[in-house]
Amino acid sequence: MGKRFGSLQALADVSLELAPGEVHCLLGENGAGKSTLCNLIFGVYAPDDGEMALDGRAYRPAGPADALASRVAMVHQHFSLVPDLSVVDNLLLGQQTRGVLRRRECADRIADLSARYGLQLSPHARIQDLSIGERQRVEIVKCLMREPRLLVLDEPTAVLLPAEIAALLDVCERVAATGCGILLVTHKLAEIKRVARRATVLRGGRIAARSDHPEQDLDDLVRAMIQRDTSPLRPRERTETPPPAGPSRKPEPALMVDGLTVRDPDGVVRLDRFTLLVEPGEIVAVAGVEGNGQSELGAVLSGLLPATEGRWFASGKELTAAAPRALTAAGVGIVPEDRHAVGCITGMSVAENLFLDRLGRYRRFGLLDRAAMRRDALALMQRFDVRAASPDVTFGGLSGGNQQKAVLARELTLDGLSFLLAAQPTRGLDVGAVEAVYGHIRAACDRGVGVLLISSELDELLAVADRVVVLYRGRVMGQCPADVAHRDRIGAWMAGHTE
Template identity: 50%
Template structure:
């Protein structure tokens, strides 16, 4: 196999933050090379250097034996490099075909029939079925991901970069994407897969490079590393410590808690909502959330869990049904009134719904609480920055400071900001968390789960929507399953057959 990409002694600094230091990387054609590391370890920075989104400060890059130093993404595209970014870049108002044409430069310059034939052929070759006539904004998360990959492959790249591509996908979609990665590599291309999920790399990876704190802590064929060794290289802690935090400690906390008997703080009755393309997204859904209880919702993507979170947050108005918080009917209330009632929401899409990337970390933390920092009619930014600095430290958010733009943070650290903001609502009566650990590294997952438990122990009702069944079982008091717009269950996480029961409910083979 030829060397597709070689990086030697690469370094990158952003202001006072040292993102990469003396990084070496070698990627071969025909292989899936996995780049592993915690949030803020430098994975996305490495991809941006290769793709031309940033320029290296030190070191050297070679592409297929030639010196390579891109200054913009157009340089990378010209050299046969394509990238699927962590956050989607599709234009929601355009159709899939029109989005693919944008990737080619101009709808007018590309013959429509030729483009559609190429997209269909790629979809068949790499098992990436896409509806070319659908508007991008109506697609599910998994469908949007497939379109992004097809758009990437339309240019027939020699090297494909995928930055955390599975962070937004469910189990079945993850399996399909990993199969696609293998097919791309087998077609003679080189694939760089950025992730921190060890189960995924064991299925598809050939070689790996592990980053921690912007430095390489290990590299080589995956067959040379055991799972425990990779965990320690990634987070600097033994795997046993993490297992203790994520399993034994959580189970002990659950079994010692008293039964939940309080009246529900949130009541949902007979929610109904239709999909834009037709069919029911929510079909008479009922739900009660009680103080001190953590309720989980599992389910295959597209069974109504996304619409449920949107209705609870106020982003989607249901066709019928009611949402009651603390005895008040808030079915049609705006988000600000829901926040005032004590509802916190960690949205599914942190980038487009959970934060304002162009604004600072401090602004994103306190945008809804600016009155707390007003002095004689003026905003006391010094006080706000001081408060934000404490949050950054408390939640281990890797940022250059309170005034750092959110866009400069890694996806995982953006998620930490969103989680911190919603947990700070006072009083927090109910927390709705959609995929709260999405994009987080192993250590950060543990920290978020602990904070969810702490919120419940302080008296809040907590709802967790996630594809990660193991996480739901580790933190929840009960697990429901979304299926065709309704909720089935509950399943007791302490039951030895809980995973099997959830699987049957997800597949519709149990009631």
């Protein structure tokens, strides 16, 4: 099959076979064409060349509704949920109800699927009140309710914790055992090793490699994907700087949080007297199961949510009630967990998004010097490997991984950057891009930037951070040096167990 968007050839001569009961993993760098292929299968796009067959019959869906009618379901990389509605009502959308909304029956089924597969959900919770991880679980359950014969999963584990990932892979195996074919897009090698019967690598919109034994061919698959070998993330080496001679003033902490508390509209405490210091040049990681206060902490430090109690400071300046614009002016960089909602403006160009916080730099006689902005954007795109046809393309047309790299590029190059909040900074990135992202974050730390890193990737936290702080039900359960020797202790804290 082939697919073109203007001058961009997104897919060219791509052939893929998926057998009943098979888990087939699709790999590729960000922007390789994986999501485009998934959207062709689900009917979001129509192919320009080639054809598809389902169960031996011609298959050319006119849209997602046709695909669903053929029992082809898809979990999208970006959520397709209505924020104002409850979980139940979102799952009832598109269902044949014959004029009667069977909410109780649907809620019971959600509860059954949630318990069976370990995907905890509250059926009557509003989507806008759920964390990113919880919203992803809604998407997965929505597909499972349709009992599909072909299930397309576009990076479904990007926001899940290790235990949740294991549960989802169990789901994949059990669903495949019923005869359903599963196309799983993933960047995580452990997932490929665990469930893939076959694997295909896309690079530049073309097939770069195939394997009938992916567990044995992982190194070759990765090499085909990024055209080089990778090495595991290694703990950051820190060099001690000798104290200067004579009296000196200790620099202000990059971040000081004093008793931050957040209560939701129902009075439930989501963040409970959170207190923390992050020194300049230090990476402090926040670990915990999704929904235990990390999102609220990130929202407060981003200026998007007022704290009920407490204060916080960056480099000695109080920013408790500061708006996002004031945070930027104070040298605070924000990489939000939901880049689509608060990290970018998808209808604007890549260049405009890269310089949203410094457009004044390009103002001449009341107009934007777009030539200069385009030139600087190209340099930034090359530095951070943001792949797009040009800086003028619409930001929403980039792959999810390239959108994430663009947000990172903007925040890491902020003028006067002294503190960086990085929430899920590697979500949706391929293994090569993960290395690059943490390389940029470490380089910022070496320049004296303090970093608060919120991530569900515990292995990454242990490899990158200096300290790990664990949140459970909004409270700090404990903290320790970031070392694999403390993995069991951290796991116990995440489950709510104290020493």
